[in-house]
Structures are given as structure tokens and as C-alpha cells.
Amino acid sequence: MKKITIIATLILTTAVVIIGCKDKRDPGKIYMPDMAYSRGYETYAQRDSSIFTADPNDAGHKIFYNNLAPAGTMKRGELFPYPLAFDSNNYKISGQIQNPIVGDLPGKELEEAGRLYNINCGICHGEKGAANGPLSAKIGAIANFTQPKYIDMADGTMFYSITYGLNNMGSYASQLSREQRWKVIKYIRTLQPKTIATASAAADSTTAK
Ligand code: HEC
Known part of the structure; x- marks a missing residue:
């Protein structure tokens, strides 16, 4: 019985490895998405909407990215932010x-x-x-x-x-x-x-x- 379990595990593992490595370009199931997909802004890059979102409510399910500098940050050498909103x-x-x-x-x-x-x-x-x-x-x-x-x-x-x-x-x-x-x-x-x-x-x- 033990032997069968060992053989079955081996076959299963081999199958997973073979299936998993079929397409070298496809990362398959992503365990740490930040490592697979760059959060950096790539000029004109099309982001996969099934992975990225610009909706803060969706953050957590997907990677939040809206191309904007985080609120309250400013460019070096720039003047302080303008205090009046559009109104x-x-x-x-x-x-x-x-x-x-x-x-x-x-x-x-x-x-x-x-x-x-x-x-x-x-x-x-x-x-x-x-x-x-x-x-x-x-x-x-x-x-x-x-x-x-x-x-x-x-x-x-x-x-x-x-x-x-x-x-x-x-x-x-x-x-x-x-x-x-x-x-x-x-x-x-x-x-x-x-x-x-x-x-x-x-x-x-x-x-x-
Ligand atoms: C496409 C044409 C166009 C360009 C380009 C343009 N403006 Fe204007 N600007 C207008 C028009 C039209 C108005 C009048 C808006 C109104 O009063 O309805 C105006 C109004 C203004 C006013 C008065 C605003 C107010 O509160 O009454 C200022 C100041 C001004 N422009 C500055 C600039 C500056 C500085 C630039 C360049 C960075 C610029 N404009 C580029 C068309 C233009």
C-alpha cells in the first residue's frame, strides 16, 4: 500500500512539473504577483485589466495602479501643492x-x-x-x-x-x-x-x- 502511495505521488509530482513548465512565458498560478508583474510605469504599456485595477475598492483582489504619484507627495524642486481644488x-x-x-x-x-x-x-x-x-x-x-x-x-x-x-x-x-x-x-x-x-x-x- 505504501509503495502505491509513493509511486502515485511521484507520478503526480512529475505531471505537475511537466504541465507547469509547458509554456515558459506563462508564469502559471502566481503566488507573488508583484514579482511576476512590474508595478513600474512602462511608457505606453497596456496593463492587463484582469490583474491591475485603478479602482481603490478593487485593491486587494487586484494590483492597484493608477499612474498617479501618491497623494501628498511632490516632485523635487517643485513648489508646494496648490491648495484650491476645482470648484x-x-x-x-x-x-x-x-x-x-x-x-x-x-x-x-x-x-x-x-x-x-x-x-x-x-x-x-x-x-x-x-x-x-x-x-x-x-x-x-x-x-x-x-x-x-x-x-x-x-x-x-x-x-x-x-x-x-x-x-x-x-x-x-x-x-x-x-x-x-x-x-x-x-x-x-x-x-x-x-x-x-x-x-x-x-x-x-x-x-x-
Ligand atoms: C486654445 C486657446 C487658448 C490657449 C492656448 C490659452 N488660452 Fe488662456 N484663455 C483662452 C480663452 C478663450 C480665455 C477666456 C476664457 C473665458 O473667460 O471664458 C482664456 C482666458 C485666460 C485667462 C483669464 C482667466 C480668467 O479667470 O478669466 C488667463 C490668465 C489665461 N487665459 C492664461 C493663459 C495662459 C498662461 C496660457 C498658456 C499656458 C493660455 N491662457 C493658453 C484661450 C486660450
């Missing part, structure tokens, strides 16, 4: 948030901010901020930064709109870092007449013509 009430109070960059930008940094402005914003807002970029023929109601409304607008409100987008304008949060967005606002300021009075006078003279 119409927050838009109203956004002006209270000060530009963390105090004073004028030094020449090289202003030049860089201008370069970023021309790449990302000039296509609509125009090189001089007068809402006459090449896309202005297609996209209506572009903000003209030389107008009193925008001279008066707080940096914080501009930052909110650049971060979350506004009507015909999309969000620039993924194209520009927080620091770059605040610097671009500094650049926009250099395109504006210094005071609302000069802007109004200029507007009057253009309408008079």
Missing part, C-alpha cells in the same frame, strides 16, 4: 493666493517664461497678449491681457484658470509645472500696460479711430 467657489477666492515668486523675474528667467508663454499660450493669446494669436480666428472670446479686466485680475485667479482651464481654454497643469505657471503670469504682466488708466486710454483711442 466654482474656489475660483471666487482664488485671488487670495499670492504669487510665491515675489518681485520681478531676473532677465534669464523672464526670457524662459516668455518662451513658455509663446509655446503654450501665444497661439491664442497672441505674442503681445492682445488675444490675436493664430487660433483667435477659430476660438472666440479669448482673454485680451491688455484690457483693464486682466490688469486688475489677481495672479491667483490667473493661476486658478491656467491650472484648471476656463471655458474655451484647457488646463495647462500637465504642460507647465506650478513654478512655470506662476512665472508665465509674471511674463503676462510685462505685456500689460502698467495701469488701468493707460489701458483705458489706449482702448478709447482705438475705438475713436
Whole structure:
């Protein structure tokens, strides 16, 4: 009887080994999935939805992965996270948030901010901020930064709109870092007449013509 058990065990083990090793590329039953599947972000990689999930409620059954940095973490050298979430009430109070960059930008940094402005914003807002970029023929109601409304607008409100987008304008949060967005606002300021009075006078003279 003992012999039969030993032989049966041997046959069974051999069968399991042979079946288990049939396809070298298939890890078979995965005991530790983290070892078989990389959690690292592979550019453009398609993740197997039977193994990965972006739904936190599903974590535990599957490997949770949503491509986002963990909450509360920030990139080295980046400014502190912006405290206002996307919400119409927050838009109203956004002006209270000060530009963390105090004073004028030094020449090289202003030049860089201008370069970023021309790449990302000039296509609509125009090189001089007068809402006459090449896309202005297609996209209506572009903000003209030389107008009193925008001279008066707080940096914080501009930052909110650049971060979350506004009507015909999309969000620039993924194209520009927080620091770059605040610097671009500094650049926009250099395109504006210094005071609302000069802007109004200029507007009057253009309408008079
Ligand atoms: C596709 C065209 C387009 C591009 C590109 C674009 N904008 Fe705008 N932007 C608009 C339009 C349209 C509005 C007016 C939105 C409204 O008031 O309805 C606007 C409004 C604004 C305002 C005023 C926001 C407010 O709260 O009234 C700011 C500031 C601004 N844009 C900055 C930028 C900056 C900085 C960039 C580049 C990073 C940029 N925009 C790129 C179309 C664009």
C-alpha cells in the first residue's frame, strides 16, 4: 500500500512539473504577483485589466495602479501643492493666493517664461497678449491681457484658470509645472500696460479711430 502511495505521488509530482513548465512565458498560478508583474510605469504599456485595477475598492483582489504619484507627495524642486481644488467657489477666492515668486523675474528667467508663454499660450493669446494669436480666428472670446479686466485680475485667479482651464481654454497643469505657471503670469504682466488708466486710454483711442 505504501509503495502505491509513493509511486502515485511521484507520478503526480512529475505531471505537475511537466504541465507547469509547458509554456515558459506563462508564469502559471502566481503566488507573488508583484514579482511576476512590474508595478513600474512602462511608457505606453497596456496593463492587463484582469490583474491591475485603478479602482481603490478593487485593491486587494487586484494590483492597484493608477499612474498617479501618491497623494501628498511632490516632485523635487517643485513648489508646494496648490491648495484650491476645482470648484466654482474656489475660483471666487482664488485671488487670495499670492504669487510665491515675489518681485520681478531676473532677465534669464523672464526670457524662459516668455518662451513658455509663446509655446503654450501665444497661439491664442497672441505674442503681445492682445488675444490675436493664430487660433483667435477659430476660438472666440479669448482673454485680451491688455484690457483693464486682466490688469486688475489677481495672479491667483490667473493661476486658478491656467491650472484648471476656463471655458474655451484647457488646463495647462500637465504642460507647465506650478513654478512655470506662476512665472508665465509674471511674463503676462510685462505685456500689460502698467495701469488701468493707460489701458483705458489706449482702448478709447482705438475705438475713436
Ligand atoms: C486654445 C486657446 C487658448 C490657449 C492656448 C490659452 N488660452 Fe488662456 N484663455 C483662452 C480663452 C478663450 C480665455 C477666456 C476664457 C473665458 O473667460 O471664458 C482664456 C482666458 C485666460 C485667462 C483669464 C482667466 C480668467 O479667470 O478669466 C488667463 C490668465 C489665461 N487665459 C492664461 C493663459 C495662459 C498662461 C496660457 C498658456 C499656458 C493660455 N491662457 C493658453 C484661450 C486660450
